[in-house]
Amino acid sequence: MALSRSARRSSRLLALATAVAAGFTIAAAPAATPGAPGIGDPYFPDLGNGGFHALHYDLGVSYHPDSGRLDGRTTLTARATQNLSSFDLDLQKLTVDSIRVNDRPADFTRTGDEIVITPRHWLRKGERFEVTVVYGGVPKPLNGPIVFGSDYGWMKTKDGVFVACEPNAASTWFPSSDHPSDKATYDIRIDAPKGLTGVSNGLLVNSYDSGGRSYFHWRETKPMATYLATATIGKFDVKTGRTPGGTPIYVAIDPVLAHQNTVDVYAVTAEATDYWSKLFGPYPFEETGAVVDDMPEAGFSLETQTKPSYSAVRSESTIVHELAHQWFGDSVSVRQWKDIWLNEGFATYAQWLWAEHRGTETAHDSFRAAYNARPAASDFWKIEVADPQRDTMFSSAVYQRGAMMLQALRERIGDQAFFKLLPAWTKLHRYGNADTADFVKLAEHVSGRPLGDLFQKWIYNTGKPAL
Template sequence: MHRRIMAPGALAAASLMLAIPASAASHSPGAPGIGDPYYPAYGNGGYDVSHYDLRLRYQPATDELAGTATVLAKTTQDLSRFNLDFLLDVQEVRVNGAKASFATSGEHELEITPKKPLAKGTAITVVVRYRGVPSSKEAYGFTAWLRTPDGGVAAGEPEAAWWWFPSNDHPLDKATYDVSVQVPDGTQFVSNGTLQSTSSRAGWTRYSWRSNKPQATYLATFAAGRFDVTTGTSESGIPIINAYSKDLGDRAGAARASIERTGEIADWMSEYFGPYPYDALGGYVPNTTTGYALETQTRPYYSPRNFANGSNTAVVVHELAHQWWGDSVSVKDWKDIWINEGFARYAQWLWSEHEGEGTAQEIADYVYASRSADDAFWTVRPGDPGPENQFHIAVYDRGALALQALRNEIGDEAFFAILKGWPQKFAHGNASVADFERYAEEVSGKPLAALFDTWLFQPSKPAAGTARAASIAKGSVAPARPKSWQKIAATNGVHEHEH
């Protein structure tokens, strides 16, 4: 306890302070950011969310979204105030049943002051009533909300939640979800997980979805529009729901020819990565104009442009691989993005091998040989690329190249044991690049620091001798372009955002 000398004029104020319990005086605001070095203002401190219950109503004609979010959490410090990340207009906030005061600050902060300070370890129920037009809201000069001719879509990385529900928006704070949205009859609503119920009344239909495994906020998806919906079950018994906009035009066939293989691809993947981590599968293609796809948990989002040149299972492979690498095991910080993208890219190389269109080794040789030493590609460090290069092609291709170098160094038995063991060890949690390095050394029994430094962290092309030592591009003849390369390259922009 700190001591200080008070002037006589402060005695009245001091007497008021003495009336405040010592426990309340020790409470402080939660941090306005969770501490991510790439995005300091993303997420919040002071609490941990366990569940989001979203009960909303959406009008496609006006893009108006209204409803109530109920957030279940537990405080991780003595709190006087805490933040949620949110952009829409708030009418009322309650904390544990009592009205709370609230204000906005920064680009996307909703500051909530409960009626009484909250002690560390307190279970809290936060109810936020709100409404707004998501497409009218911007933060940092962009919008992550995707307006479509027949509705709206939220699917963005590293942020999308602010435009449709208040949250602790960082992968470190995963939660389960119930998402119930009412839309006009004739419009469908698609989200993550399993469809619990539908009900119609007075010209409106309510769709209720449940995600019962921990899910990062950016992986929660909102899709309202006019869809053709297909259902099925994978050979391993996982129910599948796919949805296709009725306005896909001549891309409809290619989209279906790709996404309807979701069950087959997920079952094939489980041979490499272990059991599929969720109880739902699928994908959806709304009538958006973006070029990217996203691994929204259990039900990836695909842009019609992903199928502009015909069917492409490579993009489906990429997003389904993320269900293990990125969704179940999520980054600790956004600088760990290689854990997501390098492995999803390598899954495409394994699929190429499976389809007889080029082995992973042949693709690795081609990637290494096709870029000269002065190509800026080599200056990006996949192990910590910086926020400006988070989705740079080097994180994907050089990231997968690092995995082939690792495979050649430790042998197939240890390598594939790592690919299967990692998603089990960190299931539904978070992990870093450093965690992976330690795990690879543990499983292989080999020191690997130099290998990872060379392929993930040095801002230069590994020397020819180093590459040959890792069995990369050993031959004297320039490697031929693998047959699968065009389809894989067509997914290069899967996570590139227009903003």
């Protein structure tokens, strides 16, 4: 029996479909697997978390200075970077009361400073999701050799708390992916006893008093590393305005320090912000400023994003150092902590540039003074600046020899190329992360010269280099 034309066509299509099915299979979606407990930084292998990218933190912190208790509620918006069956957040010591993922209760366990969260339904790669953690307790500062032997993190003061968290203490007060390679935007809401001021990053959205408490809502719309977030609380005299160049400025100073105000923090902050904007490129954030607290136990200052934190009234040179970090460290952040010289060497070199700007000492003379001050046998020359190791990542060599590297580079390639390189660097990696190899590559591109030997001499080799 002969087939009709339409029947023959249907038969051919069926045969083709059968052949295709025989020769090809439809790939199944990858199975959902747990996210890694850390990003893989060799200095802090358990910090940061795999399987997702943080997008936004909405932090609510209620602080009670008498007891030191913090009650917190953090909602993290993130995007899954793999099919996720579970994922981690970093949180040190505090007690977790409940966790919800996409507004549904989620199971969780604690392993050391890691919260392991298992959502009710696994998360697909590329999916945006929200995780809300309700928690509380008495945060404790960290201590040890990492930051000059001083306590750091969440530090109780006489009237509140001083919060300065570099490198690994953000997770002492909020659950997070606590590594600078996982930056996000922030809303930070603070409440404390009435009469105290809560200061944080970005711009103040709202503040009011209610029921014996004072409330403050801050918003940071630019990507920020976790260690740069703050929720400093206390009695402060606040002065606001704009720099001569037009950048909003907010300076809060503990009134106890008023008699020590030998440096006009507001004026220096305004002047330095505008000057660095000319040398390093446009100011990268919504506001500049300072938080100056009475915290003598903290022997350091920190480049807290938009408002550097000072534990006392510091020198003009320290202020310009921390403000330079707004470009070098805050906007352009390290990819791994071993590249910390890209933060501290640049900010130290900014101090030399400021002295040059003031006419007190050239950067070349600052370089020679730092070089001559240390004999060849000094431990200073034994540290590899490009990879200084965790316990010496904030050693003076990282700061001073990092700055020497930059002056040596300036003298090799000339002022025209050098001062073209600095804003090119901050523009290329604005709000992102970079490493030493990225800087070498850009320096060679801008100068048109091979520079590997120079970098090898100053930041990779140990021993005092010959001039």
